[in-house]
Amino acid sequence: xxxxxSVVVPxxxxxxxxxxxxxxxxxxxxxLKEPYEIIFVNDGSRDRTxxxxxxxxxxxxxxxxxxxxxxxxxxPAILAGFKEAEGxxxxxxxxxxxxxxxxxxxMIKKWKEGFDVVHGKRLVRKGETFFxxxxxxxxxxxxxxxxGLKIPKNCGDFKLFDRKVIDVLTNMNERDRFLRGMTEWVxxxxxxxxxxxxxRVAGQTKYNLKKLVKLATNGIVSNSSYPLSFSMKFGxxxxxLSVCTFITFIVLACLKIYLPxxxxxxxxxxxxxxxxxxxxxxxxIYTARIYSEVQDRxxxxxxxxxxFDNDDNKQ
Ligand code: UDP
Ligand code: MG
Numbered sequence: 001x002x003x004x005x006s007v008v009v010p011x012x013x014x015x016x017x018x019x020x021x022x023x024x025x026x027x028x029x030x031x032l033k034e035p036y037e038i039i040f041v042n043d044g045s046r047d048r049t050x051x052x053x054x055x056x057x058x059x060x061x062x063x064x065x066x067x068x069x070x071x072x073x074x075x076p077a078i079l080a081g082f083k084e085a086e087g088x089x090x091x092x093x094x095x096x097x098x099x100x101x102x103x104x105x106x107m108i109k110k111w112k113e114g115f116d117v118v119h120g121k122r123l124v125r126k127g128e129t130f131f132x133x134x135x136x137x138x139x140x141x142x143x144x145x146x147x148g149l150k151i152p153k154n155c156g157d158f159k160l161f162d163r164k165v166i167d168v169l170t171n172m173n174e175r176d177r178f179l180r181g182m183t184e185w186v187x188x189x190x191x192x193x194x195x196x197x198x199x200r201v202a203g204q205t206k207y208n209l210k211k212l213v214k215l216a217t218n219g220i221v222s223n224s225s226y227p228l229s230f231s232m233k234f235g236x237x238x239x240x241l242s243v244c245t246f247i248t249f250i251v252l253a254c255l256k257i258y259l260p261x262x263x264x265x266x267x268x269x270x271x272x273x274x275x276x277x278x279x280x281x282x283x284x285i286y287t288a289r290i291y292s293e294v295q296d297r298x299x300x301x302x303x304x305x306x307x308f309d310n311d312d313n314k315q
Pocket of ligand 1: 009014074077096098207
């Protein structure tokens, strides 16, 4: 029978948590009394994760496993799970039980009320260092400022998506994915349920600083061309400043106030640099266009069509 709910679970070196997650999630999914599937995506683990997942899949046909050829990262793992998911509602959740599986029925309730995306919002964030919480809030604010996308505060990737949102997200073929930004970008009717984020049930975080920086950079770069505009802005500012300085020097010279010849060097150098920055900025404008074309996001997304013969959501 086709699953109504799909739970997508990325796993990287999670031998200490997969069984605990399975034991916790099954009673919750069973309590819904509707068909479901749990898709574990093994993101190139080097420990016993693969073996444990195979054992689970053998004893439980609702468990499906995708094994990556190497570690590609959490975001590609989520995408793989989304592509395979057959549910009408798809829930993305970490395997370490930091996000409570008990919140899933609440999310489904919101979905049944008509919401297309239900975010899991953390009220308390246990098991996260002060540094991680602080940098995460700063990043969210910075992201919002430069991309204009309001990603809900204190929400990670624990979310429920309606089938139509999953179809849109999986058809967005960009390489460097940042689900939180993409979820905001696609729109639809969104809400959240609140929960207390616990500590990991076992093991260590799989996000080292390098992976975090990569994710944060992907988020900005794939959602904003703002950094590319710096060169043009600097160039224009430098150009205006140097021209003003030249005018001041000329006025002073007319008033017979002669500055040492070397003073003229400063605005001359700034002007040369500024021309360079403006020209660089021009090519950046085209680079941003090319990036946006290559990214090839849908030009619009239809949520609903009324009184059309064919009510498929075409993009
Ligand atoms: N994860 C993954 N690939 C990676 C890193 C992490 O699939 O390269 C998974 C991990 O197994 C977990 C989820 O992504 O299910 C979140 O990772 P983690 O709990 O380490 O992140 P944190 O909660 O510390 O931000
Ligand atoms: Mg975690």
